[in-house]
Amino acid sequence: MPLLKPDGFVADDWILVGMDDPLPARGDVAVPWGRIARDWETLVKHDGRLGVVFPNSEKIAALGLYLPRLALIVLNFPIFNDGRSFSIARQLRLAGYAGEIRATGHLIPDLLQFMLQVGFDAFDVSERFSLDLWLKSMKRMSLTYQHGLEDRNPTFGAAAVWKARQQPSTISQDQKDAG
Amino acid sequence: MYRYDEFDHRFVTDRVNQFRDQAQRRLAGQLTEDEFRPLRLMNGLYLQLHAYMLRIAIPYGTLNSRQMNRLADIAEKWDRGYGHLTTRQNIQFNWIKLEDTADILGSLAEVEMHAIQTSGNCVRNVTTDHWAGAAADELADPRPVAELLRQWSSLHPEFSYLPRKFKIAVTGAPNDRAAVKVHDIGLRMHLNDKNERCWEVIAGGGQGRTPIVGITVRDFLPEAELLAYLEAIMRVYNLYGRRDNKFKARIKILVHELGAEEFKRQVEAEYAKKGYTEVEVDQRELQRITSYFAPPKFANLSKWSPEFEQARLNDPGFARWVKVNVAPHRVQGYSIVNISLKPEGGIPGDITAEQMRVVAELALRFSFDELRVSHHQNLVLPHVERSSLYEIWKVLKSHGLATANLGFLGDIIACPGLDYCALATARSIPIAQGISRRFADIDKQEEIGPLKINISGCINACGHHHVGHIGILGLDKRGEEFYQITLGGSSSESASIGQIIGPGFAAEQVPEAIEKIINRYLELRHDRDETFLAAYRRLGAQPFKEALYASA
Amino acid sequence: MSEVEKGQILTANRLSDGDVVFLTSSGEWSLSVDDAVLASEPTAAKALEVRGKEAEAANVVTGAYLFDAERRDGRVRAVHIRERIRTLGPSVRLDLGKQADGSGGAFPAVHE
Numbered sequence: 001m002p003l004l005k006p007d008g009f010v011a012d013d014w015i016l017v018g019m020d021d022p023l024p025a026r027g028d029v030a031v032p033w034g035r036i037a038r039d040w041e042t043l044v045k046h047d048g049r050l051g052v053v054f055p056n057s058e059k060i061a062a063l064g065l066y067l068p069r070l071a072l073i074v075l076n077f078p079i080f081n082d083g084r085s086f087s088i089a090r091q092l093r094l095a096g097y098a099g100e101i102r103a104t105g106h107l108i109p110d111l112l113q114f115m116l117q118v119g120f121d122a123f124d125v126s127e128r129f130s131l132d133l134w135l136k137s138m139k140r141m142s143l144t145y146q147h148g149l150e151d152r153n154p155t156f157g158a159a160a161v162w163k164a165r166q167q168p169s170t171i172s173q174d175q176k177d178a179g
Numbered sequence: 180m181y182r183y184d185e186f187d188h189r190f191v192t193d194r195v196n197q198f199r200d201q202a203q204r205r206l207a208g209q210l211t212e213d214e215f216r217p218l219r220l221m222n223g224l225y226l227q228l229h230a231y232m233l234r235i236a237i238p239y240g241t242l243n244s245r246q247m248n249r250l251a252d253i254a255e256k257w258d259r260g261y262g263h264l265t266t267r268q269n270i271q272f273n274w275i276k277l278e279d280t281a282d283i284l285g286s287l288a289e290v291e292m293h294a295i296q297t298s299g300n301c302v303r304n305v306t307t308d309h310w311a312g313a314a315a316d317e318l319a320d321p322r323p324v325a326e327l328l329r330q331w332s333s334l335h336p337e338f339s340y341l342p343r344k345f346k347i348a349v350t351g352a353p354n355d356r357a358a359v360k361v362h363d364i365g366l367r368m369h370l371n372d373k374n375e376r377c378w379e380v381i382a383g384g385g386q387g388r389t390p391i392v393g394i395t396v397r398d399f400l401p402e403a404e405l406l407a408y409l410e411a412i413m414r415v416y417n418l419y420g421r422r423d424n425k426f427k428a429r430i431k432i433l434v435h436e437l438g439a440e441e442f443k444r445q446v447e448a449e450y451a452k453k454g455y456t457e458v459e460v461d462q463r464e465l466q467r468i469t470s471y472f473a474p475p476k477f478a479n480l481s482k483w484s485p486e487f488e489q490a491r492l493n494d495p496g497f498a499r500w501v502k503v504n505v506a507p508h509r510v511q512g513y514s515i516v517n518i519s520l521k522p523e524g525g526i527p528g529d530i531t532a533e534q535m536r537v538v539a540e541l542a543l544r545f546s547f548d549e550l551r552v553s554h555h556q557n558l559v560l561p562h563v564e565r566s567s568l569y570e571i572w573k574v575l576k577s578h579g580l581a582t583a584n585l586g587f588l589g590d591i592i593a594c595p596g597l598d599y600c601a602l603a604t605a606r607s608i609p610i611a612q613g614i615s616r617r618f619a620d621i622d623k624q625e626e627i628g629p630l631k632i633n634i635s636g637c638i639n640a641c642g643h644h645h646v647g648h649i650g651i652l653g654l655d656k657r658g659e660e661f662y663q664i665t666l667g668g669s670s671s672e673s674a675s676i677g678q679i680i681g682p683g684f685a686a687e688q689v690p691e692a693i694e695k696i697i698n699r700y701l702e703l704r705h706d707r708d709e710t711f712l713a714a715y716r717r718l719g720a721q722p723f724k725e726a727l728y729a730s731a
Numbered sequence: 732m733s734e735v736e737k738g739q740i741l742t743a744n745r746l747s748d749g750d751v752v753f754l755t756s757s758g759e760w761s762l763s764v765d766d767a768v769l770a771s772e773p774t775a776a777k778a779l780e781v782r783g784k785e786a787e788a789a790n791v792v793t794g795a796y797l798f799d800a801e802r803r804d805g806r807v808r809a810v811h812i813r814e815r816i817r818t819l820g821p822s823v824r825l826d827l828g829k830q831a832d833g834s835g836g837a838f839p840a841v842h843e
Contacts, residue, residue, distance in 0.1 A: 059418075081217050081300065083340025087417045090337050094452065108214050110201065114336035129209070140200075141193045143186055145330045147458070161186045161330070162464050206747060208790040226794055228817050229828055231749035259827055274827075276748035526823055597813060598821035606816075608823045658811055 480512025596636025605653025
């Protein structure tokens with residue numbers, strides 16, 4: 001599946017392996033959550049960056065000791081409207097995590113902006129939807145009411161309403177109309 | 180009331196375009212129904228028994244004449260000339276086509292309305308006291324906070340795919356007309372000992388299959404912390420609320436399964452993490468919003484209006500309507516007018532396009548262009564000079580809107596039920612009509628006194644029967660419609676869930692059963708001042724069970 | 732003495748406008764339940780379900796399901812009140828729905 005990032009489609013540097021697959025000799029590798037604890041001693045010696053496929057039923061506190069060493073966290077959407085991963089991504093960013101947070105699973109373009117806002121920055125997208133639609137969906141809504149969320153990508157394109165309102169030039173006459 | 184600035188306008192316009200695109204993709208088969216369903220629900224579009232139904236948001240129940248007129252236009256152009264007001268202050272149209280919906284949303288956007296998040300597993304319409312800004316007992320108008328919450332919760336990226344729907348209610352008065360104790364989150368305004376506004380946060384209340392009164396998680400939360408604290412609650416719910424069983428997915432189940440103490444502990448632990456200062460309530464923004472809710476320019480009126488007093492003396496029908504439907508206002512010389520949408524034998528909460536226009540005109544002329552939708556499927560003109568009441572009453576009367584039954588037995592609350600709703604197990608409207616006709620005598624209703632009858636057509640309880648003084652729940656017994664009666668519910672600040680009184684009744688037996696209950700109450704009450712609810716709480720269920728079930 | 736056929740009918744909502752429709756023997760969807768094909772045994776009913784799924788996949792209808800019904804003298808009556816209301820319209824607004832535009836189901840006074 002193509003890997004989508006805010007700037008567009010990119011090649012995927014990462015290799016995802018299963019619980020018992022041999023690790024590649026070198027390169028970036030992501031393992032299932034269960035393997036992190038089990039094989040940590042081996043993993044930290046790996047020549048390449050480390051990532052984890054983290055289940056949406058786990059608490060991120062469990063990642064605690066491993067987090068600084070993880071350059072990628074993959075969060076799965078078993079079904080697109082299971083919204084737990086939105087909170088997991090948000091918590092990771094609030095905790096200061098600066099690595100890549102990738103969404104995988106049943107993704108539809110209509111969720112893209114929400115994902116970008118809470119801190120996802122990579123998406124395993126289905127070719128069921130046109131690549132053009134995926135790109136357009138990143139900018140569908142030009143505004144967002146919430147602030148305090150990640151909107152660090154210029155292509156996200158949604159200004160925070162509350163911030164925009166505070167710009168003196170944008171205070172409009174309508175506001176004088178008290179109810 | 181709140182008016183959109185350029186950003187709010189752009190937001191709803193973007194949203195309309197987004198939905199138009201989604202609907203087109205659905206019709207072209209580029210989205211499956213399973214994928215499209217949550218998207219259309221988050222724009223208020225349901226698939227019901229006969230057609231699509233569109234639920235339009237009326238934020239905290241407030242609208243103006245222009246908006247009401249537009250709803251009338253929509254009823255005529257795209258529906259069958261009427262709408263239905265709901266128990267959460269919204270309006271529903273029952274005969275909508277998917278292919279028209281984007282155009283309807285576009286028409287709504289022109290008048291600063293939308294159908295955003297009136298359904299779906301997200302935060303729904305934030306509801307409040309329908310007498311906000313007018314009631315004599317209010318600490319302060321809760322609607323600025325309701326508007327703040329509306330914006331904060333609109334297309335919230337983290338909380339749009341919750342385990343289940345999420346309903347928030349806000350009140351600014353000690354007499355709670357917003358039922359905050361039976362909401363997922365209820366907010367009650369208080370003044371702390373420094374006279375600063377703060378909020379009691381109640382969580383985990385709800386009705387439906389497992390009705391329960393919410394728990395207080397914070398007694399005096401400073402206003403500046405509202406959004407951050409709510410996010411902590413919602414994050415705990417989003418992560419740990421059940422997703423395995425649709426009927427156990429509300430936050431009330433989580434609160435119940437964890438227990439109040441553990442739930443509070445988890446919320447506080449989440450809240451204690453850093454990052455919440457980013458979500459602090461921006462005081463400038465709250466002030467900006469509050470300025471829209473500045474009181475209207477009330478005139479300096481005397482307590483005494485000769486026209487009003489004269490009319491009251493001369494016209495007993497008017498006098499009665501004033502006594503029952505007109506409530507005291509906090510400003511001298513003004514009144515709160517309650518418009519009953521419960522005519523004798525009528526469909527509770529239904530309003531025709533013509534009636535919408537009549538009410539809009541009255542609001543424009545007599546109520547500073549403001550209307551409210553109550554939780555009881557009625558309408559309110561919040562700020563009316565007493566000297567105008569007679570003229571208003573005459574207009575209402577000529578359009579079937581002057582039934583003097585507010586808060587009485589005839590003011591029945593009923594969901595659409597099996598006549599419209601794909602989820603229903605039984606019809607509710609004919610039950611309401613049957614009771615309404617049996618007790619048509621308005622003198623009798625007045626003698627009985629305050630009495631709330633709530634009827635739900637299924638256990639989802641959209642008629643809020645659990646908090647009816649008399650609740651009626653429609654069920655299916657071997658293919659026949661069958662009705663269970665509960666007694667003693669209340670949605671007020673002393674909230675209680677009604678108790679099932681005994682075996683249920685067939686449809687045609689329900690009015691008689693109600694009559695037996697009423698007669699028992701009239702026999703046993705101390706005096707006219709002891710309301711049905713008070714008498715029930717004093718006497719318990721036994722005398723009423725005997726009245727219903729003891730063999731003759 | 733007229734014969735009563737008993738069986739199941741497949742209903743759905745038309746995707747574009749939400750109108751309630753019923754599957755006919757020719758595989759078309761009719762607004763009127765009297766036109767519907769009645770599957771009198773389980774294999775026939777399953778075949779209707781398959782056709783329903785195909786129509787859903789083709790984005791013609793949504794929410795297809797079977798319900799029990801009887802046909803007498805060419806008129807169809809749903810067994811359960813829910814579907815009777817579905818074939819007629821709201822019992823409290825006889826001026827609305829199929830009962831008003833002539834495409835309603837059979838048996839006056841079904842709204843008991």
